[in-house]
Amino acid sequence: MPGGRLTELDRQRIAAGLAERLGYAEIARQLGRPTSTISREVARNGGPAGYRADYAHLATEHRARRRKSAQAPHGPGEAVAHGRDPEAVHGFVEQFAALMVRSGLPRMVARVLACLVTTDSGALTSAELVQRLRVSPASVSKAIGYLEGLEVIRRERDARARRERYSIDDDVWHRTWLVSTRKQASWAETAARGAEVFGAGTPAGARLTSMGSFFARVRDSMAGDRADAAIGDARTVLAALVHAGEPLTADELAEVLDWPLDRVSAALRAAEQRPEISDPVVLRNAGSGAYTVATRSDRLTAAQREAIRRLGLGRHRPPGTANR
Numbered sequence: 001m002p003g004g005r006l007t008e009l010d011r012q013r014i015a016a017g018l019a020e021r022l023g024y025a026e027i028a029r030q031l032g033r034p035t036s037t038i039s040r041e042v043a044r045n046g047g048p049a050g051y052r053a054d055y056a057h058l059a060t061e062h063r064a065r066r067r068k069s070a071q072a073p074h075g076p077g078e079a080v081a082h083g084r085d086p087e088a089v090h091g092f093v094e095q096f097a098a099l100m101v102r103s104g105l106p107r108m109v110a111r112v113l114a115c116l117v118t119t120d121s122g123a124l125t126s127a128e129l130v131q132r133l134r135v136s137p138a139s140v141s142k143a144i145g146y147l148e149g150l151e152v153i154r155r156e157r158d159a160r161a162r163r164e165r166y167s168i169d170d171d172v173w174h175r176t177w178l179v180s181t182r183k184q185a186s187w188a189e190t191a192a193r194g195a196e197v198f199g200a201g202t203p204a205g206a207r208l209t210s211m212g213s214f215f216a217r218v219r220d221s222m223a224g225d226r227a228d229a230a231i232g233d234a235r236t237v238l239a240a241l242v243h244a245g246e247p248l249t250a251d252e253l254a255e256v257l258d259w260p261l262d263r264v265s266a267a268l269r270a271a272e273q274r275p276e277i278s279d280p281v282v283l284r285n286a287g288s289g290a291y292t293v294a295t296r297s298d299r300l301t302a303a304q305r306e307a308i309r310r311l312g313l314g315r316h317r318p319p320g321t322a323n324r
Helices: 008-019 024-031 035-044 053-068 076-081 086-102 107-117 126-133 137-149 172-198 203-244 250-257 261-273 302-315
Strands: 123-125 153-158 163-168 281-287 290-295
Touching (some): 008 024, 008 035, 008 053, 024 035, 035 053, 035 086, 053 086, 086 107, 107 123, 107 126, 107 137, 107 163, 123 126, 126 137, 126 163, 137 153, 203 250, 203 281, 250 261, 250 290, 261 281
Antiparallel strands (some): 153 163, 281 290
């Protein structure tokens, strides 16, 4: 029975066996290895459905280098401090990065993003990323620039250490959903225009019509889920305005709610476009970019509003003053 570590060829044969739906015992027999060796190898590198020989081999080499080299201060030490298996942590990060690569992200960008997502602090400096990934500063810098362009991460200046840290924006997935919804809408609209250009009765027009209908359904499905979240956000904004008791601008709302400005703007639009969701109050533009809330005029009759006004006047009138 051969000893030593699995080779790259061994891993390719494991991947081929999994593709043929062979069991671990059969793959192990063909390689002359214990079944437990095959099961651990597959489990550590994505499982039967996600196992990739090239990524598995790279991940194993990386783990070997990490064991031989000094550990980065915020790398495996962080995992050990929390009772985690450093190898399991690293294996997950590599699998997570591989998934993002298959989704279309460049490999270095995916590895940087995976590092940031799986760090307890959610923030790392460029030097820390270089230490963790064992790559050049230029590679990290390029990946950071790519992620900033996607608005996935943000820079934070550490004045005391005179360096910048890169962190995951807490609202990044919200924005990603919005961008994806807009893309589906763009596909639907473009296909609809194409159907008009070619004519719905032509083969090209029919295909474009079908395509437009498909993306419109995807858009509507995504927008429906997003609409529920927008309604909740709109009600939160209205509650903040009621609590404030005075007009607030979108920037002020973003500050007090600790939300990105685009999320506040979307919530304000939802409250303006769908006043029924805030019943019995309604959003009002107070001028100068500020917003406030007021009661809906259709909830009270003119006589009811007048009676309430008189009641308020009576409560604030000095004792002994006759009604006029």
